[in-house]
Amino acid sequence: MSEEEYRTVLATLKEEAIYPYTEDEMQVVKSVESCINCGLCIQHCPVVAAVGLDRFSGPRSIAVELSRSPPEYWTTADVVYLCTGCGTCREVCPKDVDIPEIVNLIRARIFKHRPDLVPKQLHAADAIIIEHGLAFVPWEDPEEKVESRDMRLERLGLRYIPDQVVKGADVLFYPGCQAEERAQEVKESAKIILDYFKVKFTLLEEMNCCGLPATLLGDDKTALELALKLKKKVKDLGVKMLVTTCAGCTSNLARIAERDAWGIPVYHMLEYLVEEIGIAKLSSTFKRNTEEKPLKVTLHDPCHLIKHTSRITMDYAGQILSLIPDVEVTQSFAHDSCCGGGGLVSYHAADVARAVMKENLAAIEETGASRVVTPCPLCTAQLEDNLFRQGSSVEVDDMTVFIAQRLP
Amino acid sequence: MAKYDVVVIGGGSTGTAVARDCAMRGLKTLLLERDDIASATTGTCAGMISSGLKYMDEPDIVDMCSDEVVYFKRIARHIIEKNPILTPLLEMSDISSGGNFAEEYSKRAETRDVPPVLFLTPEDSLKIEPMLNPDLIASLYFEEYFIDPFALCMLQALDAKQHGADIKTYCEVTDILTKKGSITGVQYFNRITDKMESVKTKAIINAAGPWAHKIAALAGAKLELRLNKGAHVILDRRVVNVGVITKAIEGRMIYLFPHENTVLLGTTALDTWEDPDTLVASQDEIEYLLKSMEWVIPSIRDARIIRTMEGVRPLVPTWKIPEGDVTRGYEVIDHEPEGVSGLISFTGGKLVVCRHMAKAATDLVCKNLGVEAECKTHIEPLPGNSDDVDILALAKEYGVSQHTVERMRARRGSETATILELTRNHPEWKTTICTCEPVIEAELRYAIRETFPQTLNDLRRRVRLGTGPCQGTFCTFKAASILAEELELSGADFQLEIVDFLAERWKGKRQSIRGEQIAQEELAQGIYACVGNLDQALEELDYDLKPWEEVL
Numbered sequence: 001m002s003e004e005e006y007r008t009v010l011a012t013l014k015e016e017a018i019y020p021y022t023e024d025e026m027q028v029v030k031s032v033e034s035c036i037n038c039g040l041c042i043q044h045c046p047v048v049a050a051v052g053l054d055r056f057s058g059p060r061s062i063a064v065e066l067s068r069s070p071p072e073y074w075t076t077a078d079v080v081y082l083c084t085g086c087g088t089c090r091e092v093c094p095k096d097v098d099i100p101e102i103v104n105l106i107r108a109r110i111f112k113h114r115p116d117l118v119p120k121q122l123h124a125a126d127a128i129i130i131e132h133g134l135a136f137v138p139w140e141d142p143e144e145k146v147e148s149r150d151m152r153l154e155r156l157g158l159r160y161i162p163d164q165v166v167k168g169a170d171v172l173f174y175p176g177c178q179a180e181e182r183a184q185e186v187k188e189s190a191k192i193i194l195d196y197f198k199v200k201f202t203l204l205e206e207m208n209c210c211g212l213p214a215t216l217l218g219d220d221k222t223a224l225e226l227a228l229k230l231k232k233k234v235k236d237l238g239v240k241m242l243v244t245t246c247a248g249c250t251s252n253l254a255r256i257a258e259r260d261a262w263g264i265p266v267y268h269m270l271e272y273l274v275e276e277i278g279i280a281k282l283s284s285t286f287k288r289n290t291e292e293k294p295l296k297v298t299l300h301d302p303c304h305l306i307k308h309t310s311r312i313t314m315d316y317a318g319q320i321l322s323l324i325p326d327v328e329v330t331q332s333f334a335h336d337s338c339c340g341g342g343g344l345v346s347y348h349a350a351d352v353a354r355a356v357m358k359e360n361l362a363a364i365e366e367t368g369a370s371r372v373v374t375p376c377p378l379c380t381a382q383l384e385d386n387l388f389r390q391g392s393s394v395e396v397d398d399m400t401v402f403i404a405q406r407l408p
Numbered sequence: 409m410a411k412y413d414v415v416v417i418g419g420g421s422t423g424t425a426v427a428r429d430c431a432m433r434g435l436k437t438l439l440l441e442r443d444d445i446a447s448a449t450t451g452t453c454a455g456m457i458s459s460g461l462k463y464m465d466e467p468d469i470v471d472m473c474s475d476e477v478v479y480f481k482r483i484a485r486h487i488i489e490k491n492p493i494l495t496p497l498l499e500m501s502d503i504s505s506g507g508n509f510a511e512e513y514s515k516r517a518e519t520r521d522v523p524p525v526l527f528l529t530p531e532d533s534l535k536i537e538p539m540l541n542p543d544l545i546a547s548l549y550f551e552e553y554f555i556d557p558f559a560l561c562m563l564q565a566l567d568a569k570q571h572g573a574d575i576k577t578y579c580e581v582t583d584i585l586t587k588k589g590s591i592t593g594v595q596y597f598n599r600i601t602d603k604m605e606s607v608k609t610k611a612i613i614n615a616a617g618p619w620a621h622k623i624a625a626l627a628g629a630k631l632e633l634r635l636n637k638g639a640h641v642i643l644d645r646r647v648v649n650v651g652v653i654t655k656a657i658e659g660r661m662i663y664l665f666p667h668e669n670t671v672l673l674g675t676t677a678l679d680t681w682e683d684p685d686t687l688v689a690s691q692d693e694i695e696y697l698l699k700s701m702e703w704v705i706p707s708i709r710d711a712r713i714i715r716t717m718e719g720v721r722p723l724v725p726t727w728k729i730p731e732g733d734v735t736r737g738y739e740v741i742d743h744e745p746e747g748v749s750g751l752i753s754f755t756g757g758k759l760v761v762c763r764h765m766a767k768a769a770t771d772l773v774c775k776n777l778g779v780e781a782e783c784k785t786h787i788e789p790l791p792g793n794s795d796d797v798d799i800l801a802l803a804k805e806y807g808v809s810q811h812t813v814e815r816m817r818a819r820r821g822s823e824t825a826t827i828l829e830l831t832r833n834h835p836e837w838k839t840t841i842c843t844c845e846p847v848i849e850a851e852l853r854y855a856i857r858e859t860f861p862q863t864l865n866d867l868r869r870r871v872r873l874g875t876g877p878c879q880g881t882f883c884t885f886k887a888a889s890i891l892a893e894e895l896e897l898s899g900a901d902f903q904l905e906i907v908d909f910l911a912e913r914w915k916g917k918r919q920s921i922r923g924e925q926i927a928q929e930e931l932a933q934g935i936y937a938c939v940g941n942l943d944q945a946l947e948e949l950d951y952d953l954k955p956w957e958e959v960l
Contacts, residue, residue, distance in 0.1 A: 005526045009536065009549055012492050012523070013650075020649040023538040026707075033644050033712045036928045037843065037878040057809060057840075064844050064877055066811055068645040068669035071489075075799060075814040095927070117800075 017071035019109045032102050034095040035063035041089035041099065046338040047082060047345075050355035056082045059089035059099045067102045073109045077117035080106050082352055084342035085216060087307030100308075103343075104215055111218025119348035122217040130222055133208040133229070135177035145184075152185040158404060161191040165237075169202035171272075172239040174253065176246030176377070180207045183377040189404030190245045190269055196285075196407050197277050201243075204233055212252035216344050227256040234262060241265050243272045245400045247302030247376035248342075251309045268305060269400050270375050274316040279323075286324045286406050294328040297321060298369035300360070300383060302376035303338050317375055317399060324406050330367040337363065341382035357386045364394055375399040411608040412438045412574075414773055415594050416615055417581055417623055419443075420450040421557060421759050423615035424564035425766035425785065430613075431571035432788065433774060433781035438607060439565065439573060440596055442580035442619075444866045446561035448684055449617045450759065451869060452719030454640065454665055454672050455554045457488070457760040459520060461653075462661060463736045464512040472737075473760050474516040477553050479786035480760075481521075484563065486792050486821030487556040490522075491666055493651035494533055495548040496540050496704045502655070513550055522551040537649050539705050552651070554667065557759060558869040559819060562859060563790040570791070578862055579605070584612065584627035584751070591627065591750030600862060611773045614753040618684045618720040624753050629743040631753050632725040634734060637682065637718055639689035640674035641697050641920060644712040644877040647671055648705065656700035660732055664701055668818070668872070669845075670714065673697050677731040680720060686955040689716035689919050712924050714877055715916030724756035737761075740768045750776070792821025806831055808838055812846050819871060820851070827854045841890070842883035844876020852887060856894040864888060864909035877924075880913045881932040885940065904949050907942055915956045 013020070021029060041059040042048055048058040057065075057079055066076040080103050089099045111118050128137055139145035153160055173194060179186035194201045208230055211223035234242065241264050242257070244250055250268040257266050267275070273282060299321070305313040321329050340346060340356030360383070364372055372387075372394060374380055380398040387394050397405075416427045419441030427439040441447075457480050460466070460473035480488060514524030526549040533547040534540055540547070565575045578599040585593040585606070595606040614631075616623045624631035648671055652664040665672045676693040694716060701708045726734045738757030743749075752772055757765050767783045774781055797817045803810040806828040817824045830850045831837050837850035855861060855870040864887055867873045873887055874880030884906050892902040910932070921929060937943040 005523075006528070006532050008523045009492065009526065009528070009532070012490070012551060013536070016490055016492070018492065018649055020536055021538065026539065026647075029645070029647065030710060033647075033877075034924045034927075035877065036924060036931055037882055038931055054807075054838075061840075061843065061846070065846050068844075068876075069666075070646060070649070072669070072811065072814055075809075075811040078803065078810050095924070 014113070017074065017113065019070045019073070019113060021070070025105055028098050028101045028105055029067070031096060031098040032063050032067050035060070035097045036095060037064050038094065040092050040094065044088045044092045046086060046088060046356050046359070047084055047352065050340075050359065051352050055352070059083075062099055062102060063097050067106060070109065073106050074114040074117060076106055077110050077114065080110070081119055081122070081343075082345060082349055084303070084338045084340060084345050084353070084356060086303035086338035086342050088303070088338070091307050104218070107216070107218035108220045109218075111220075118218060121348040122344055125213060125344065125347055126217055126219050126222065129209055129214050129219070129226075133226060134181060135209050135213045136181045138181055149184040149188065153188055156185055156401060156405060158185065158188055158192060158401075160188065161195045163191075163203050164201070165205050166200065166202040167236075168238045169200045170240050171199050171201040172234060172237055172242045173201050173203055174210075174242055174244040174249060175203075175207070176244055176249040177207075177209050178377040178381065179245055183381065183398060186245050186377045186398045186400050189398070189401040190243070192404040192407065193269065193273070193400065194243075197281070202237055202239065204237075206233075208233070210249050210252045211256065212248050213344060215252070227260060231256075231260050231262055234264070239264060241267060243267045243269055245269045245375070245398070246378065247304035247309075248378060251304040254309060268309065268313055268375060270313050270316045270320065273320060273403075279319065282320060283323045285408070294326045295371060296328050296330055296367070296369040297371050297373050298330050298332045298364060298367040300332070300339065300364075300372050300374035300379055301335065302374060302379045303342055305375065313375070317373075320403065321373070330369050332363045332367050339379045339382040341378055346382065353382075354386060357382065361386055361390055361392065365392065369394065371395045371397060373397050373399045373402050409593070409606060409608050410438075412436050413609065413777060414438075414611040414613060415440060415607065415609045416613045417594075418615035418617055418620075419445040419561065419565065419575070419577060420448060420615065420617050421446070421561055421564075421762035422617070422754060422757060422765050424561045424568065425762040426613050426615055426769055427568040427573050427575065428564045428571070429763075429766040429770040429783060429785045430773065431568040431573035432784055433770060433779065435773070435777070435779065437568065437573035438609070439568065439575045440579045440581055440594065441575075441577045444577050444861070444863070444869060445565050446558045446869055447865075449719045449721065450557050450561055452638075452640065452717045453557055453759055454663070454674055455557045455667060455759070456665065457553050457555050458758070459513060459516065459552060460736070460760075461509060461513060461550070461552070462732070464509050466735060466737065467512065469735070469737045470512060470516065472764055474520055476760050476764055477520050479763060480555060481553065483786065483788065484555065484560060484790045484793055486794055486817070487559040487563070487819075489554050490551055491554055491651040492536070492549065492551050493653055494528070494537055494540070495653045496533060496544040497546050497548070498541065498544055498703060500545070510548060520553070525550045537652065539648055539707055540652070541704050541706055544704070554665065555759070556668070556819070562870060563792065566859065567790055575860070577860060581623060581626065584623070586627055586748065589747045589749055591748070611750050611777060612752070613769050613773065614751060618722045620722055620753050620755065624743065624751065627743070627748045627751050629746060629748040629751055629753070631741065631755070633755055634723040634725045634727065635680050636721045636723050636731050637678050637680040637687060638675040638721060639693040639697070639716055639718045640672050641689070641694055641716050642714045642916075643671040643673060644714050645669060645671070647711045652701070652704060654701065654704045657696065662697060662700050664705065664708075669876070671711070673701060673708070677721075679731065684720040687718045687720065688915055688956050689718045691919060693718075694920050712877065713920045713922065714879060714925065715913070716920045717916055722755060738765050740765070740772060742772060792823045794822035797822060797824050802828055806838070808848065812840070812848055815845055815847075816851055827851050830854060841886045842871070842873045842876070844878055845872050847871045847873055847883070849890060852890050853894065856891060861891075862895075864891060864905050865912050867891065868909075874909065874913060878928060879917060879932070880909060881928065881935060884909050884936075900949055903942060903945055904951060906936070906940075907946065907949065907951055910936060911954050911957055915954065918956060
């Protein structure tokens with residue numbers, strides 16, 4: 001069998017648009033096979049609720065219709081890129097159908113074989129990831145980055161803990177691209193918290209994206225490269241565990257750490273606080289707030305925590321908030337509602353992302369809370385942007401920042 | 409009484425091909441079909457327009473098959489797809505049996521625009537198809553073409569109609585009229601009008617497939633067939649990337665072919681004396697296929713079985729040899745020597761040679777009638793023949809999802825734009841009726857108006873309604889109401905349509921029902937019995953249980 005002959009075979013596969021499934025992917029396909037078309041997912045899909053079935057035909061259509069024949073995957077680009085990947089469908093499904101994964105699988109094939117059908121904004125995002133190894137273009141002038149950081153610290157009343165890279169530290173703190181480049185206060189707050197509890201932590205010498213955005217836009221190759229690069233850095237540092245403050249990073253890092261045998265656990269900061277620091281220690285920590293009236297707070301649940309990692313994370317969020325004096329938590333009726341920013345939808349279909357957010361905003365206003373807290377800098381940005389557009393007086397805090405501000 | 413040059417009996421691949429050929433040659437042609445177009449043997453085949461790979465010992469048949477593939481690619485390219493196929497070899501002895509095949513296949517590969525047979529290493533084979541048994545020592549690779557058999561028959565019938573033929577479905581021939589040993593006419597019962605009707609003709613072409621001997625008998629002619637049944641197991645979605653062919657438990661070849669958005673596992677071959685109308689796949693056949701495929705695809709039993717289908721092959725009557733040794737050629741039998749002038753029957757044949765069979769019979773009829781006309785069925789395209797339908801532009805123009813348009817294109821070819829144009833006046837017809845395929849209302853309405861279906865089952869053959877994993881759970885009631893509106897059915901007939909269609913689906917589900925399909929069935933029963941109360945309505949509807957339905 002010559003190589004030339006094998007190329008003939010590959011040429012036919014390409015011509016017939018047959019993109020072989022790998023063995024791993026067959027597990028996903030197998031899960032989708034169990035769909036019984038019951039439609040429960042349609043009733044719960046936040047995108048369907050926001051924009052209707054005519055715009056986004058919904059998770060059921062992805063299971064019973066769009067994912068049946070790989071040669072036709074390219075035709076689904078107008079639908080699958082509108083999924084925010086929130087994972088609600090998978091959670092409500094009585095047959096455990098893994099819709100978010102099949103969406104990634106289909107996107108990966110479209111990206112590889114019909115890149116012209118991938119929204120152009122996602123190609124732009126991909127180019128940035130490939131060039132910089134980060135989801136955003138890094139600051140051109142490091143001085144400006146520092147200035148922006150200091151302004152944020154000052155505004156929020158946070159102290160500065162210098163960055164440190166320590167081999168053999170217990171904890172690698174991984175801020176994720178959003179906290180590294182944009183919401184720097186989240187990264188700073190995490191350092192404050194770790195420092196407060198005297199944790200031996202380290203940062204990466206050079207930050208690189210965990211690869212989630214590349215996976216979501218279908219660029220599996222780049223996603224894998226980033227994951228392997230990160231693994232090497234983690235291994236070189238010889239840490240015992242990884243802590244992050246980003247919901248998306250938490251779920252993705254947990255996934256790739258298991259897949260690529262990193263051999264260390266991945267925690268979200270909330271999990272780390274409750275499981276490693278411990279409630280007992282936390283309960284004696286928080287200082288009395290200076291505010292006269294208790295602050296009315298409501299929580300937003302990031303999909304990547306509750307649906308892709310574990311629901312317990314948000315129980316922890318509630319527990320931690322309950323330990324902070326002068327904070328009164330009100331439940332929002334918009335449980336499980338996606339911020340609309342998932343799946344990179346906001347990059348290319350801002351109207352859909354905003355429509356998804358709308359239900360959330362109404363629910364937040366309804367609680368009468370003056371502040372929304374959420375343990376994810378991306379959700380925070382998405383909420384902030386939309387509340388501002390709506391002219392709302394409700395403020396938004398990333399929960400890591402919220403906690404750091406209330407440490408003595 | 410109407411008069412025809414020729415009456416064709418049977419609306420399968422051969423009958424519709426004959427009607428088309430006759431009509432194109434200017435003969436006044438009538439096609440009579442007792443049920444619907446492609447409702448029996450053709451409708452249960454795998455759609456492979458085979459290069460003759462199983463019949464390498466019959467080189468002239470292989471040549472014929474190869475040529476026919478080339479013609480189909482010319483006249484019906486919108487309903488054709490190519491499947492790469494692997495034959496994994498697990499033992500050295502498998503290799504020796506592959507040799508002759510590889511040589512014969514490769515000789516004719518170029519004319520069909522496919523590579524010669526290639527030998528792949530286990531590594532390359534597994535890259536293409538990770539589901540293969542990793543213990544394979546090599547695999548043969550080759551490529552075959554497949555056609556949508558329902559669409560082929562329908563298009564041949566429609567094309568015949570466009571050339572002046574009359575196509576009558578639900579007309580069952582009850583008698584063949586003769587006078588002094590010559591055919592004079594045909595009498596048939598029209599199930600749509602509930603009346604006996606008859607026409608005059610001097611020539612009859614009997615393309616009744618597994619019923620051909622019964623038709624011949626009506627004229628007092630003798631015809632022998634070796635009837636042989638074959639079952640397919642239909643799997644949900646494409647669980648293999650490419651086709652797989654392997655040896656079954658007793659050494660026959662069986663296959664696993666991606667087909668549209670499913671995979672077909674087939675087939676069995678059992679000599680049969682059962683009624684082709686009520687035949688269902690048996691547990692033995694299902695196990696035979698699964699067991700045989702399991703050696704090369706160890707996870708085959710994990711795949712979701714949607715249903716089974718069973719059909720009957722009308723083989724050339726050669727006896728005391730295994731089915732596999734019976735010729736895959738066909739015979740055109742002129743019954744004149746036995747004293748029935750004007751009657752021509754077929755035995756044998758297969759999907760890929762249907763046009764060739766039609767040409768042979770039509771040549772004979774023309775000769776008998778003294779008509780001189782050239783066969784053009786291999787040159788003139790079938791309706792919708794086009795591969796350059798712009799899916800993206802149409803989807804955008806009509807506000808319909810790209811996937812919906814692409815599936816429509818696979819069924820309709822260049823007619824897609826005509827169907828979508830209907831949504832200009834009726835934007836509500838963009839509603840998805842069948843969620844598995846998908847099929848939108850506009851295509852259903854179009855199919856009802858242009859392609860003479862009488863039942864939901866007929867619609868299934870035209871648009872693949874109810875053929876997905878939910879097996880009609882979510883489209884049946886919606887499609888029935890559209891059909892009822894278009895055909896002005898009564899309320900009772902509307903309900904009967906639903907019950908009939910669900911019964912037909914049940915025919916294929918019952919034997920193989922397991923795993924997820926049981927959960928699916930619960931849901932279907934919940935909808936139609938618990939919510940729709942149709943089980944309570946059966947008595948009032950005067951519904952007769954089908955032979956494959958349990959007695960209540």
